[in-house]
Amino acid sequence: MAKYRLVLLRHGEGAWNKENRFCSWVDQKLSSDGIKEAQNCGKHLKALGFEFDLVFTSVLSRSIQTAWLVLQEMGQEWVPIQSSWRLNERHYGALIGLNRAAMALNHGEEQVKIWRRSYDVTPPPITESHPYYEEIYNDRRYKLCDVSQDNLPKAESLKDVLERLLPYWNEKIVPELKSGKMILISAHGNSSRALLKHVEGISDKDIMNVTLPTGVPILLELDENLHPLGPHQFLGDQEAIQAAIKKVEDQGKASCESYLFLHCGGNEKTLKKSCMCFCCCFCCVPGGAGMLPGVVSSCVYMGTS
Structure with a gap:
C-alpha cells in the first residue's frame, strides 16, 4: 500500500501549444480547449474522490490557471497554492516562439526531437535581440523570485531543469508530502x-520517450522512502490519452501544409499567397524569427499560383 500519493499535471493547452510553437517562459493563458481540459481534469479527479491539501504551480499563468480551474471543478477552491519559478517550463532559449514543424523542415525531425526530448542537450541561448527577451527578463515575477536576474537561465537542457527543480522538491514539496498532505x-x-x-x-x-499530454492527471504512489511502487499512472480514458500523447509527439514532425492551414484558416488561396512568407521569414507569425533556408524546396505550394 502506498505511503504517499501525489498527482502531477501538465497544464491545459495554451495558445502557443495550439499553434505548435515553443512557449517556454513566455507567459501564455490557456486556449479555449485548454480551459476545457483543466475543467474535465477537475471533474475526473473529483469523481475519483481526490481531496487535495496543497497545490504547487510554476509562476506562469497557464500553470496557475489550470490549478484554479481544477480546484473550482472539485469544489476545493480554498486549497492553498504555492508558486515557484523552479517549476517553470524548460527555457528553450533562441527557440522560443518558433514553430516546431517548421523547425523540423529546416533542421530535421531528429534534431528537433533532441532539442525537445533529450536529457543533456541545451538549445542555443536567447539573446537580447530576441523578440521575447524583454518580455521575459523585465517581467516583475522574476524580480520577486529566489534568484538574481543575472542568474536566470538563457537556455536549459532537461538536466538543467532538474537541477533547478530539485532544491524546491526536496526543501518544499517533500516535507509537505511527508507530513501527510495530498498534493x-x-x-x-x-x-x-x-x-x-x-x-x-x-x-x-529512456526519458527521451516520455511524453506528457496537456490536461491529463498523473498519479504517483510512493513508499516511505519516496520510491515508486510502480510506474506513473495516467488517469482517464486510456485510448484518448494515447491519442493525446501521439499528438504531442507529432508536433516535432515536418509539416508545411498543416502549419500554413492553421494560420490561413484552411483557405487554399490564402495558403498559396502566404507560402513565401512562411518559408522565408515567418512573417505570418507574430514574433516570427528569422530565415529558414532550405524550407522552400520542401514546400508543396511553392511555384503555384
Whole structure:
C-alpha cells in the first residue's frame, strides 16, 4: 500500500501549444480547449474522490490557471497554492516562439526531437535581440523570485531543469508530502518530465520517450522512502490519452501544409499567397524569427499560383 500519493499535471493547452510553437517562459493563458481540459481534469479527479491539501504551480499563468480551474471543478477552491519559478517550463532559449514543424523542415525531425526530448542537450541561448527577451527578463515575477536576474537561465537542457527543480522538491514539496498532505503539482511538460525522471529513476536515454499530454492527471504512489511502487499512472480514458500523447509527439514532425492551414484558416488561396512568407521569414507569425533556408524546396505550394 502506498505511503504517499501525489498527482502531477501538465497544464491545459495554451495558445502557443495550439499553434505548435515553443512557449517556454513566455507567459501564455490557456486556449479555449485548454480551459476545457483543466475543467474535465477537475471533474475526473473529483469523481475519483481526490481531496487535495496543497497545490504547487510554476509562476506562469497557464500553470496557475489550470490549478484554479481544477480546484473550482472539485469544489476545493480554498486549497492553498504555492508558486515557484523552479517549476517553470524548460527555457528553450533562441527557440522560443518558433514553430516546431517548421523547425523540423529546416533542421530535421531528429534534431528537433533532441532539442525537445533529450536529457543533456541545451538549445542555443536567447539573446537580447530576441523578440521575447524583454518580455521575459523585465517581467516583475522574476524580480520577486529566489534568484538574481543575472542568474536566470538563457537556455536549459532537461538536466538543467532538474537541477533547478530539485532544491524546491526536496526543501518544499517533500516535507509537505511527508507530513501527510495530498498534493497536486500543476506544472509543465518538461518540469513534470524532470520530476518523473528523478522520482522513478528513468535513464537519460529512456526519458527521451516520455511524453506528457496537456490536461491529463498523473498519479504517483510512493513508499516511505519516496520510491515508486510502480510506474506513473495516467488517469482517464486510456485510448484518448494515447491519442493525446501521439499528438504531442507529432508536433516535432515536418509539416508545411498543416502549419500554413492553421494560420490561413484552411483557405487554399490564402495558403498559396502566404507560402513565401512562411518559408522565408515567418512573417505570418507574430514574433516570427528569422530565415529558414532550405524550407522552400520542401514546400508543396511553392511555384503555384
